[in-house]
Amino acid sequence: QVQLVESGGGLVQAGGSLRLSCAASGRTFSTYAMGWFRQTPGEEREFIAEIIWSGGSTYYADSVKGRFTLSRDNAKNTVSLQMNSLRPEDTAVYYCAARLGSLSAYDIWGQGTQVTVSS
Numbered sequence: 001q002v003q004l005v006e007s008g009g010g011l012v013q014a015g016g017s018l019r020l021s022c023a024a025s026g027r028t029f030s031t032y033a034m035g036w037f038r039q040t041p042g043e044e045r046e047f048i049a050e051i052i053w054s055g056g057s058t059y060y061a062d063s064v065k066g067r068f069t070l071s072r073d074n075a076k077n078t079v080s081l082q083m084n085s086l087r088p089e090d091t092a093v094y095y096c097a098a099r100l101g102s103l104s105a106y107d108i109w110g111q112g113t114q115v116t117v118s119s
Contacts, residue, residue, distance in 0.1 A: 002026045002108050004034075006096045009113030012086055016117075020081040022096030022110060028077040030100045036070065036081050037106070038092035038115075045095070051079055064090075086117045 008020040024031060035050035049070045050059045058070045069082040083090065096110040 002028055002031055002098050002100075004096045004098060004108060004110035006094065006110040006113040009094060009115045011116045011118065014086060014088055014117055014119050016086050017082070017084045018086065018115060020083065020094055020096075020113060020115070022079045022081075024077040024079075024098060031077075031098050032101050032104065034072075034079045034096065034098050035106055036079075037095045037097055038090075039095065039112075040092045046092075048094075049081060083115070086115075088117045088119045091115060091117050 002024050003026045005023050006020060008018060010018060012018050031053050033050055033052045036048050037045050038048055039045040048061045048064050049068055051070045051072055056072055067085045070079060072079050092115060093112040094115050095112045097106040098108040099106045
């Protein structure tokens with residue numbers, strides 16, 4: 001089992017930046033990919049970014065492409081989400097997640113961290 005802990009959420013003005021981090025522990029050797037999702041009350045959880053652990057390939061939702069950057073620290077089993085040019089519509093609870101295979105669903109989740117962007 002992999003355990004995930006997010007950090008870095010907070011309040012920021014529109015146009016500003018935040019950096020979220022997700023630390024993985026436990027059976028991290030089994031992790032295929034780590035991703036970030038976000039959710040607003042009443043809305044479905046939205047995929048925003050993913051990094052494939054082996055090789056570091058990244059994928060981004062159109063809504064954040066060009067503004068958010070996902071990176072990894074292999075030694076620390078940590079991923080970071082650098083969020084730039086934030087918009088009020090980016091306000092959400094952001095969740096870190098992991099999946100254990102290329103065909104596996106994201107079923108390991110962190111506790112979530114609130115990001116609020118003021119206009």
